[in-house]
Amino acid sequence: MIYLDNAATSWPKPEKVYLAADEALRRGGNPGRSGHKLSIAAGRSVEETRMLLARLFAIPRPEAIAFTLNTTDALNLALKGILKEGDHVVTSSMEHNSVARPLEALKSSGVEVTKVATSPLSGVDIQDVRASIKENTKLMVFTHVSNVTGTINPISDIGELCRERGILLLVDAAQSAGVIPIDVMEMDIDLLAFPGHKSLLGPAGTGGLYIRDGLVLNPIREGGTGSFSELLTQPEKIPDRYESGTLNAPGIAGLGAGVRFLLEQGVGTLREKESALANRLLEGISQISGITVFGPPAGRLRTGVVSLVVDGMEPTQTAAILDDAFDIAVRAGLHCAPDTHRMLGTLETGGTVRFSIGAFNTEEEIDLCLEALRSIAEEGGLGEVRE
Amino acid sequence: MNLQRYSRQTVFDEIGEAGQERLLRSRVAVIGVGAIGTVIANNLCRAGVGFVRLIDRDYVELGNLQRQVLYTEEDARQRVPKAVAACEHLREVNSEIELEPVITDVNSSNIEALISDIDLVLDGSDNLEARYLINEACFKENRPWIYAGAIVGAGMTMNIIPGETPCLRCLFSHSLPSGTGPTCSTAGVVNGITGVIASIASTEALKILIGSSDVRKTLLAIDIWSNLFDEITIEQNRDCPVCAHHEYKLLGRLSGSYTTSLCGRDSVQVVPGSKTTIDIERFAQRLKGIGTVRYSRFMLQFSGGEVEFSLFPDGRAIIDKVKDESAARSIYSEYIGL
Structure with missing residues (x-):
């Protein structure tokens, strides 16, 4: 199996991720609840992961990171915890439904939304973002990287603009955390929503939200935090305020091992490797006729997410053939980002076939994938039934 | 209870008033209400079986009307669930019995519940995956069931009674892998054969329910187009995983297709x-x-x-x-x- 669906979830994981999750599950203990040795050990492991994440994203205080179920959960907490009736929010047409749907729902509670058009090659134009600011603009929310085309948004420029104008910036790092170096201070990011199970190489069911110091959100979920139990109201203390209910301790322990692996390898090193593989794939595809690629071409700034269509074939069919005949795992369809497909012109034609490169892919795998694509483009045309 | 409406059955010695009363106290489930299932349901409701559960996941379509006798063009226009349409029509035929529509796909998680309060299960399904599941559930719950199937001009039916007869796994030890056998859509089916097979199966149902000694113990295989009528004695496979070893693999499996x-x-x-x-x-x-x-x-x-x-x-x-x-x-x- 050649796995090229890392944008959905990364696979395989570093060996230590499996071991850490297994160890945490066997060790037991509810983190931050009871005072016994097991609970303390579980709590410690969660706090270690928090510290590793803080190191990875240059976050000054680890408590500023709240663990969530996934990026969607983190984005919901950020959007619903901040936006109120009368607020204006600026976003782009390159967003995943995990941003687009909560915003659509917030519209009915009186939140105003402006979607800035994006280019598949370079993301949003900072001038367009600037032009969309209104008096009541409270927040900007942008995906760092398109999950369909690998296009990168100019987050540092947006961050600078936001700081200038006193607007909060929420970044959806679903496709960038662990791929592109992120420094929340340098990039002026107020809120960073990230997944644990993609390029941070942790298990599914993990993720988090960084919340800048001094920013208090309305929690979208109240409940037990293991602290301040005498209060009937949700505590102010972070991260407890946002972490009601038992945390996914085994998952978070695994995530810690994933982040440790990234810190050891260096996010920059992995990025270079993935870029080289993406370029190899793109250059190879450009030699095959009958394939249309969307997003930045080889050599341009992008991540290892490559979207294409084999002419005359439904994306779902191409993906099924790759899986069935060539044992190559990719994803077909809209990738939960309908606005992006509207921009690409692929909304009504079934979306694209997405190849997403991860930390463990090799040049040989990319070459096999190119052979498969060549074979599909050349021999995949459908013929009539002969008598 | 007034048995007047069932006089043609009560005067028939083999059924009589006692048999009719047993039918009225009986509970059956028909799994799949298509060509065979509609005929079975129709016969059993008219015969006065007291409780009939009709289970199907599909909606009525125009192409069903050629053989699925309970449905109308209006049902197809409205895309009524088959289980619901069948119950509505049969309520007009017999309001004195209880009819229960269940719109679902039979699977390993729900089949035991669907048959646990039932005396006899009738097969109106269109695939072997479902039939193997019915077979296992019926042996596990110790319920008789009647296998019935048809394609082109041919059909087969067999009474499968735990402890008395071989089971479906003895008859077909392995299913054909998906996509390798013909189906009614690709090969066709005439409505005579579905009607004949279903009528025979529903008559066997009456016999089983009243405890008749005339219950058939063989596999009946007929082809009304080629004029072949066969009764075949099926041997119990002494190594049958289901009826000999009581291994219910499909029931334990959490996913089929x-x-x-x-x-x-x-x-x-x-x-x-x-x-x-x-x-x-x-x-x-x-x-x-x-x-x-x-x-x-x-x-x-x-x-x-x-x-x-x-x-x-x-x-x-x-x-x-x-x-x-x-x-x-x-x-x-x-x-x-x-």
Whole structure:
């Protein structure tokens, strides 16, 4: 199996991720609840992961990171915890439904939304973002990287603009955390929503939200935090305020091992490797006729997410053939980002076939994938039934 | 209770008033209310079986009316669930019995509950995957069931009674892998055979329910087009996993065929529960009479009427223009075979 669906979830994981999750599950203990040795050990492991994440994203205080179920959960907490009736929010047409749907729902509670058009090659134009600011603009929310085309948004420029104008910036790092170096201070990011199970190489069911110091959100979920139990109201203390209910301790322990692996390898090193593989794939595809690629071409700034269509074939069919005949795992369809497909012109034609490169892919795998694509483009045309 | 309406049965010595009263106290489930299931349900309701549960996941379509006797053009226009339409029509026939529609796909999680309060299960399904499941559930719950199936002009039926007869696994030890056998959609079926097989099965049902000594113990195989009428004695397989060893593998399995909605369009991918290899070219030949078929060495694309799908050599299919996974499974079962 050649796995090229890392944008959905990364696979395989570093060996230590499996071991850490297994160890945490066997060790037991509810983190931050009871005072016994097991609970303390579980709590410690969660706090270690928090510290590793803080190191990875240059976050000054680890408590500023709240663990969530996934990026969607983190984005919901950020959007619903901040936006109120009368607020204006600026976003782009390159967003995943995990941003687009909560915003659509917030519209009915009186939140105003402006979607800035994006280019598949370079993301949003900072001038367009600037032009969309209104008096009541409270927040900007942008995906760092398109999950369909690998296009990168100019987050540092947006961050600078936001700081200038006193607007909060929420970044959806679903496709960038662990791929592109992120420094929340340098990039002026107020809120960073990230997944644990993609390029941070942790298990599914993990993720988090960084919340800048001094920013208090309305929690979208109240409940037990293991602290301040005498209060009937949700505590102010972070991260407890946002972490009601038992945390996914085994998952978070695994995530810690994933982040440790990234810190050891260096996010920059992995990025270079993935870029080289993406370029190899793109250059190879450009030699095959009958394939249309969307997003930045080889050599341009992008991540290892490559979207294409084999002419005359439904994306779902191409993906099924790759899986069935060539044992190559990719994803077909809209990738939960309908606005992006509207921009690409692929909304009504079934979306694209997405190849997403991860930390463990090799040049040989990319070459096999190119052979498969060549074979599909050349021999995949459908013929009539002969008598 | 007034048995007047059942006088043709009460004056028949083999049934009599005592038999009729037993029928009125009996509970049956018909799994699948298609060509065979509608005839069985119709017969049993008219005969006064006290409780009839009708189970089907599909909606009535115009193409069903050729053989599925309970439905009307209006049902097809309204796309009424078959289980509901069948119950509504049968309530007008017999308001004195209890009818229960269940709109569901029978699977390993729900079948035991669906038959646990039932005296006899009748097979109106269209695929072997469902029948193997019925077989296991009936042996586990110690319930008799009647297998019935038909295709083209031929049909088979067998009474399967735990402790008394061999089981379906003794009859067919292995299923054909998905997509390798004919189905009614690809090969066709005449309404005479579905009616005959279902009428025989429902008569056997009456016998089983009243405890008659005339219950048939053989497999009945007939072909009313080629004029073949056979009764075959099936030996119990002493090593049968189901009726000899009481191993209920399918009941324990949490998934049979697997379906996923694919993002993008109204399409659902169906992957068969067991491994199969489909000869795309042969399959294309089989489908060409009922729609447009085009194929390559990687896949086949079919469209005929409302039905559109792509089929791949490993048996997976992408069913287009369907609203839910259950509708996709039905098309798979009908055109490719489960």
